[in-house]
Amino acid sequence: MTGFYAQLQERLGRETVPLIGFLLLVVVGFALATPQFLTAANFSSMAFQLPALGLLTLAMLVPILSGGLNLAITATANISGLTLAWTLIQFGGAEAGFGAFLLGVVLALAAGGAAGCVMGLVVAYIGAHPILVSLAMMIFLRGLGEFLTRGGDISGFPDFMNTIGHGTLAGIPVPLIIFAVAALVWHVMLKRTRHGFSVYMIGSNIQAAEYSGLHSKRTLTLIYTISGMICAIAGILMAARFNSVRVGHGEALLLVTVLACFLGGIDPFGGFGRVLPVVVALVILQVLSSGLNLLGANQHLSTAVWGLFLIAVMALRFVFARLSEIRRRRE
């Protein structure tokens, strides 16, 4: 039994197994509390809500691993969404063709990537703190977006965009597929590429990494550029889901992404953490919020429960770390 458990931990990561246990607990709890929970409708609605937050969390994850933070993720997603909307409008709004959409996607990715790249360059070569740099970028992008849209909505997109936001493929919601692919790519990037390796090393000790021959400045630039690009994908997804773009869309998700990273066991000081437990943490947050919603609690209560949940997890982790230390000393 202990052997199986140890092997499971080995395979999935130390943080993942308790989180999965907690997820099961929450699911069973809600299933007993309300018959509406274990329904296809509920699962489908969760599957459509999760991906935007999930993609933004991936955008937050790697900067935190490198010892930084990206506070500009929602603003970058918005400005990328605006770029797509602007392109579509140039080609006739609701009448725009698929080619125009593809062009818009490329331009949106370029906008997100550029915003991230600028942050990365400033962090890497000027040595400014990522919190300051990304805060400045967030304010700049939000101001720019509000100036361009005069604070209003842009809507009227072609019908096929609906598929991206609301369609399914072989019964699986398209947004969920996009998120699953992105999460898999992130996992491989962090575990199996030179860039991922550098992220962890730089997150622990950037100077020692540089002395060991890693190109820390280039790595930092790439980290924020990639973060900006995944924000763009989140922005495109949000545009497709809401069928409109507005500066400030999804702003409340910013700190939730940080919450999800820490729940998923990402070291707030950088250097340690994996994608899988963060994904499980995201699912737990979504289940909590949907379940409470079904029970008739309002949105704000579920936010409060999220916060309590993080505090509880931190306390439990502390207790378990202590226990295992005591056990190790006994041995």
Added chain:
Amino acid sequence: MDASETKPLALRLGHVSKVFGGVRALDDVSLDVREGEVHCLAGENGCGKSTIIKIVTGVYQPEPGAEIEIFGERREGISPVQSRARGIAVIWQDLALFPHMSVAENIAFDGLVGARPRLVRTARLRPAVEAVLTRLGVSLDLDAALNTLPIAQRQIVAIARALMGRARLVFMDEPTASLTQSETDRLLEIVRTLSAQGVAVVFVSHRLAEVLEISERVTVMRDGRIVGVFPTKGMTQARLGELMTGATLEHAVSARDRSGAPPVLDVSGLSRAGDFADIDLTVRAGEVVGLTGLIGAGRTELAHALIGMTQPDRGTIRLNGKPFRPASIRAAIRAGIAYVSEDRLSLGLIQPQSIADNTVISVLDRIRTPLGLLSERRKARIVDDWIAELAVKIGHREDAVSTLSGGNQQRVVLAKWLATEPTLLILDSPTVGVDVGARAGIFQIVRRLADQGLAILLISDEVSEVLFNADRVLHMAGGRIIESFDPHATSIAQAEARIYA
């Protein structure tokens, strides 16, 4: 000596044991320190020196049956507050000061933390703080933020803070680990001042030269036990090293003539304003060239220019016969230079990360599959090969490198660089924080590498280290190489006299 025999005891420990898990960190240890005495506690890392300090200061409680007597008062155990109230203070290696507070605030800190909240008048602190510094015979800018001071001065602040708390027994944990020779001399002077004023000092160190210079008696520990208490008069470094390690260490000049081998590194007229000037230096294949001198002589700065961390103003570098001017450390690594930094803790290794990752960090290209992804299997193979090759003692290759001892960490650093298959290895103070016993192991590896044809530049401020392990020794001072010693024709005393002149 006779006068001090009769002095009352500041501290007496008897039958002190401490068990962690199944490990006996201290086994029936006895120790006595007289008032005003400078007493050395010597032993390799992990022998229990720090555990003793932590028991005397109340951080750990000893196993039942222990006797602790502090200034004549017998007790079974002690709490941190009781310990401090009885005049015991510790200068930890990391100093435990407040980097953003001023010198005066740091020194007066313990007096500022009152039982009741109250306002602090900084002006009132000054006379007391000044009095303490005068007692130590030093002057410092009281308003400077602590983090603007060099390490040596921060240490003085820590000592002054202990004296503000009316310390009568001061433990110093590896106080000279990060000091230059002249700073060390100044610290030893302060220790003598304290002793003359009746403050007992327990000096924990594994730098044998200092141990012998400063103390009257030395207690040697090994594996949690006391080996013995010895007067330092008549004790030699070699004998002390043997007592600490339990093994006879060979100290012999190993220099050979390599002047026939082809040059690997050929530097001429290399200069960088403010760092070094007109450096001519040749290191041949299979040759170990020692570079010594005081800290601040420009040795590390020269190494940094050779590896592309900084750019020289003038002069030429030739590597394996070809002109060479690295733009970055990556260019230097590609060209075949490996640099073992003097600062293993913050530059040499990424301490929290795994042994495996720290080993392959320099050769990521070699663990890539044809698809360009990193392969765990190739990584494991490279790591296991090097661990076996350099006889690194580890638990598991995925353990954090910080869990290893200093000597084994240094072997991981060597593995990381040897994996790049360099032609020139620059070792900058490779034995800082490495035990006496483990040092010999490091130098055996160095010698073997030289025999295999690697050119090695060995930078060290320990004169004996370069004389015993290098084929030629260069003396650097004020940014210039001013002379060279032949290890066969120069004694340690002669070389030290020239260097510390």
